[in-house]
Amino acid sequence: MCGIVAAVAARNIVPVLIEGLTRLEYRGYDSAGLALLNPTLTRLRSVGRVAELAAQAAGQTAHHGIAHTRWATHGVPSERNAHPHVSAGLAVVHNGIIENYVELKQELLAAGYVFNSDTDTEVIAHLIQHTLQSAPDLFAAVRLATARLTGAYAIAVLREWDDSIVVARHGAPLLLGLGQGENGGNYAASDAAALLQVTRRMIYLEDGDVAELRRDAIRIVAADGTAAHVPADRPVHESTLSADDVELGEYRHYMQKEIFEQPQALAATLEMIGGAQTLSPNLFGVAAPEMLGGVRSVLILACGTSYHAGLVARYWIEQLAGIPCSVEIASEYRYRVSVPNSEQLVVAISQSGETADTLASVKHARALGMGRTLAICNVPESAIVRECALRFLTRAGPEIGVASTKAFTTQLAALFLLAVTLAKQAGRLSAGQEAEQLVALRHLPVAVQKVLALEPEIKAWAARFAAKQHALFLGRGHHYPIALEGALKLKEISYIHAEGYPAGELKHGPLALVDKDMPVISIAPNDALLEKLKSNLKEVAARGGELYVFADADSAVDAEDGVHVLRLPEHYGLLSPVLHVVPLQLLSYHVALVKGTDVDKPRNLAKSVTVE
Numbered sequence: 001m002c003g004i005v006a007a008v009a010a011r012n013i014v015p016v017l018i019e020g021l022t023r024l025e026y027r028g029y030d031s032a033g034l035a036l037l038n039p040t041l042t043r044l045r046s047v048g049r050v051a052e053l054a055a056q057a058a059g060q061t062a063h064h065g066i067a068h069t070r071w072a073t074h075g076v077p078s079e080r081n082a083h084p085h086v087s088a089g090l091a092v093v094h095n096g097i098i099e100n101y102v103e104l105k106q107e108l109l110a111a112g113y114v115f116n117s118d119t120d121t122e123v124i125a126h127l128i129q130h131t132l133q134s135a136p137d138l139f140a141a142v143r144l145a146t147a148r149l150t151g152a153y154a155i156a157v158l159r160e161w162d163d164s165i166v167v168a169r170h171g172a173p174l175l176l177g178l179g180q181g182e183n184g185g186n187y188a189a190s191d192a193a194a195l196l197q198v199t200r201r202m203i204y205l206e207d208g209d210v211a212e213l214r215r216d217a218i219r220i221v222a223a224d225g226t227a228a229h230v231p232a233d234r235p236v237h238e239s240t241l242s243a244d245d246v247e248l249g250e251y252r253h254y255m256q257k258e259i260f261e262q263p264q265a266l267a268a269t270l271e272m273i274g275g276a277q278t279l280s281p282n283l284f285g286v287a288a289p290e291m292l293g294g295v296r297s298v299l300i301l302a303c304g305t306s307y308h309a310g311l312v313a314r315y316w317i318e319q320l321a322g323i324p325c326s327v328e329i330a331s332e333y334r335y336r337v338s339v340p341n342s343e344q345l346v347v348a349i350s351q352s353g354e355t356a357d358t359l360a361s362v363k364h365a366r367a368l369g370m371g372r373t374l375a376i377c378n379v380p381e382s383a384i385v386r387e388c389a390l391r392f393l394t395r396a397g398p399e400i401g402v403a404s405t406k407a408f409t410t411q412l413a414a415l416f417l418l419a420v421t422l423a424k425q426a427g428r429l430s431a432g433q434e435a436e437q438l439v440a441l442r443h444l445p446v447a448v449q450k451v452l453a454l455e456p457e458i459k460a461w462a463a464r465f466a467a468k469q470h471a472l473f474l475g476r477g478h479h480y481p482i483a484l485e486g487a488l489k490l491k492e493i494s495y496i497h498a499e500g501y502p503a504g505e506l507k508h509g510p511l512a513l514v515d516k517d518m519p520v521i522s523i524a525p526n527d528a529l530l531e532k533l534k535s536n537l538k539e540v541a542a543r544g545g546e547l548y549v550f551a552d553a554d555s556a557v558d559a560e561d562g563v564h565v566l567r568l569p570e571h572y573g574l575l576s577p578v579l580h581v582v583p584l585q586l587l588s589y590h591v592a593l594v595k596g597t598d599v600d601k602p603r604n605l606a607k608s609v610t611v612e
């Protein structure tokens with residue numbers, strides 16, 4: 001989704017803006033642009049890759065600038081809709097959606113402003129320009145103008161002859177970077193990865209904050225009008241991200257890198273429990289012993305892949321802890337009339353911690369009086385983490401590929417820890433059983449590593465899929481969400497229409513679609529449902545469907561004509577979904593490679609969905 005970088009420094013900031021945008025490419029975008037002050041305004045925009053903008057910017061120098069990658073919401077991807085948008089000598093970049101832009105546009109048209117794009121952002125540029133007629137300076141004008149906006153935004157603004165850049169956030173991520181060393185300067189960006197090139201010292205802005213950046217000073221004013229002096233009110237965080245975390249290294253794509261990083265990501269996430277034989281609820285925050293104590297049911301809220309992690313967790317929580325658990329897509333929950341339950345634990349799962357619908361769903365739950373909130377998230381200090389009373393931070397490291405992989409498996413590890421903790425509190429796990437579950441959990445990195453070794457066979461399968469238009473993924477029990485996730489991965493990056501189904505539902509509809517052109521991928525672990533699943537597979541084979549079965553080493557499923565079988569090295573009981581998702585990730589990755597799609601930045605999708 002849109003990315004923002006802003007810089008004001010004694011050095012030439014053009015390379016900083018370009019490098020920052022390159023670091024934000026993973027968020028998904030369709031056009032890019034920047035505005036430089038010298039001290040008059042230069043605006044450059046291009047449809048397509050940041051590299052094209054970089055070519056246009058070659059030879060430019062400036063000490064003030066704002067830059068943007070756009071993911072189209074209002075208006076098609078085109079140069080005229082690309083940011084920055086300008087009003088006289090003032091330029092704005094924006095991430096988010098302004099809901100009252102139509103009313104504001106009418107007002108500004110009546111005041112004589114001319115619009116040159118279809119975006120909601122251009123309204124912000126003219127509104128600030130208009131407000132400047134009665135405001136003492138740019139900072140005051142941005143404060144007054146943003147007070148009139150409804151919706152979500154992070155913005156950066158500059159204007160000719162002014163030596164400051166003003167930024168503001170409300171409902172979309174934005175952080176400041178405080179320059180270090182002789183190059184100094186001050187910066188702002190949508191996420192830390194964009195600024196690691198210049199600093200590790202970051203300030204996460206709060207909703208409602210407006211900040212002014214100058215070469216050697218910043219000031220932040222909160223929505224309530226009180227001036228906040230850094231670092232007193234907005235703590236400075238030292239980022240622990242390493243530059244290697246966001247480099248491709250030996251890999252061809254971030255998705256490939258992230259799939260192969262899973263053993264390490266799981267190990268890092270599980271480091272939090274060390275060698276403990278028993279879990280402490282404190283793992284989820286200081287207030288957890290009290291908050292988790294009275295929990296009678298669980299409500300999980302999430303979107304996309306994170307929602308699938310929640311679906312797996314439902315099986316674990318109900319089976320281990322005996323507590324009812326429902327899982328809901330955040331964008332549905334936030335708008336439906338539901339029955340609040342203050343004894344319910346609300347769990348928000350999010351890789352980015354910024355997904356607008358997930359954030360809004362937690363706020364909605366809180367407004368309904370549900371205060372027991374837990375964030376399972378990969379980004380410290382993100383909006384969802386800050387919104388929730390409890391937190392568990394996965395340690396997957398930055399996930400750049402749009403299709404989520406290592407974030408998913410580490411979310412599963414975190415959710416399993418939650419299920420065990422709740423089971424213990426419910427008195428349903430003996431010390432021995434708990435220790436056994438923890439041993440299985442700690443073995444996951446090694447087990448996943450072994451699954452990754454299946455890549456050559458999966459690659460061979462992928463070659464047969466690339467020409468297909470549709471695919472069906474089947475699973476049962478706690479592997480049903482893995483079938484959903486396998487289908488999501490394939491459609492996201494290879495653009496093949498894919499559906500995930502519980503295998504038992506096959507004959508209630510999807511069987512009608514099965515023929516030789518519809519590959520059916522089935523997850524067939526050696527569990528209590530295997531025999532039932534085998535009957536479902538027979539139904540497919542009888543209709544001439546081509547079956548691709550991911551079985552366990554000891555699953556009694558044999559390859560035959562039209563049935564291809566790949567065996568995972570270990571049979572893993574409750575944690576088996578964590579292993580079974582890995583070959584499906586590899587399958588979609590290799591199908592995408594054969595098809596030649598843009599693996600890390602699939603068309604129309606964004607990594608961090610900060611708008612509804």
Ligand code: G6P
Binds near residue numbers: 306
């Ligand atoms: C987008 C991403 C998905 C992700 C979903 C939820 O759609 O492309 O990979 O699963 O958002 O994101 P979150 O950051 O909340 O997990």
